[in-house]
Amino acid sequence: MDENNVTRISIIYLLGFTIPQSIKCFVFFLFLMIYCVTVGGNLLIIALVINSRALQTPMYFFLSQLSTTDILLVTNILPNVLRNILLKEKTISFTDCLSQFYFFAMSEGMECFLLSVMSYDRYLAICKPLHYTLMMTHQFCWTAVIICWVLIMLIVMIITLTVTKLKFCGPNIIDHFFCDFDPILELSCSDITKVQLEVTLINAVFVVIPFFFIIASYTYIIVTIFKIQSVTGRKKAFSTCSSHLIVVSMYYGTLLCAYLVPKGQTLKTTKFMSLLYTVFTPLINPLVYSLRNKDLKQAAGKLIGQLKSAVNKILLHWKPCKLLKQA
Template structure:
């Protein structure tokens, strides 16, 4: 039997990104800019969908929930990251580290479920257009959103409670810029077999099932698109789901790479970079991709600007 250290970890030392000193302030202002743009961009989408009646449809309703998830994720990750960049590391309490892991788990799980729900919406719209209004009704949309939130909150709670019951007896150094599961487990002197099994089951439910559901849905979508006789018609239909497909590729591509890359030695630098992709870059890109590639959102922005200008000059 392994004898455990009686002293329990109370503080966690996050090493952060460990950037060269000469570019510290550049990296800090870059991340600060990303944080501001991400918050403003996602809030803009929420306001646009709430303000414009033409955007009161299931697709944009799900998009607002994705924006809420992105705001939750970057607010959980980036403030501590900014601090760690300036101070070349950051010391936080163990309870704050566990709290960060909980909100990270919730937002990541929510993102996976929402992308799946949005894919189903595009599947019905393209493959079953005559039944779209009947299938994607107001009650079903709310049921799907509530289910996404409940599953994400429960998954995060189960994982966090299991992690918090482990014994952590040092060292207290985490070679990452946030409290992810693998770095936390490396601090534990308990048997982590149960939580690894639990994590595997959660990954199947949260990542693999949604991922394969999205793939199967897009197979049917692509088959339906190729059945459209005109090239113009194909392009028009494909444009309605191209934004979602782009976000899925960025998000799942980086997540899959993180769990395939070995977490030892110099590979931590690669792991941190890939983690940045789905914790920082994806929330930033979501509103940009949907705004630039969506005609309805651009028209809604134009209407609001015209309304503001008309109100200003009419005074």
């Protein structure tokens, strides 16, 4: 095939989910509610960390960054899913498709980095408590986060630019609910071997290595916890990292199932597994941290109290309220 004469793809059809007409409204409002709760829950965590002095620690700083990543991920995916549920023509421009892939890959990669840094934070807190304040400084936290953001943006930019150099001649149909890497490559009529090799190497360095780093950190943490003599001490030490361990298990569990075992799966199963780590993991993350964390609960209680007092002051000085009281 002469690659100079191929028809370039400009519009892509995202097939998404096959939803019966009778339950379309229900599915739409379900996803809308999930989106609102996810964004609201993660924004609440960010607000609590900024507002509360008790939460001005490295662990909660990294948690606020994780919440930012979750908001970016779900905002990149769900609005387009909601649009496609309502509209008959489920189209997206090729440029928008690549943009969606860029922000998806960036948020997923950033989550891997942040979970690794958070595991290092827990490792220092439990295994090296005397060195914690010296090593986990405010400057270190900001430097680590900035390096992670810059690094992941550059890495994903390289991948995206490499993909744009390919020729895309169709068919212009993606049987998925968002523009993932493999479905995009299926549209190409160029040789994709080099791109696949490049992405495999990048994934090995920036996804697999952080995963094993987390495993190594938690191996040391578990060994240290078992060395603690008192049962109370063990429970207290484990409680400080249990939420993070649950989030790591959910995130990497669904990610590995979606990408390492896809070939024998049906498309419906692949979509469902992708739905878990792109939509439900960002929803569950704030719930896991808030339900299992006393500091966050106390900070939320104080914030609600402050909001109530602020509303009461506004109502007291509002003229219609004064007239009602006088009447």
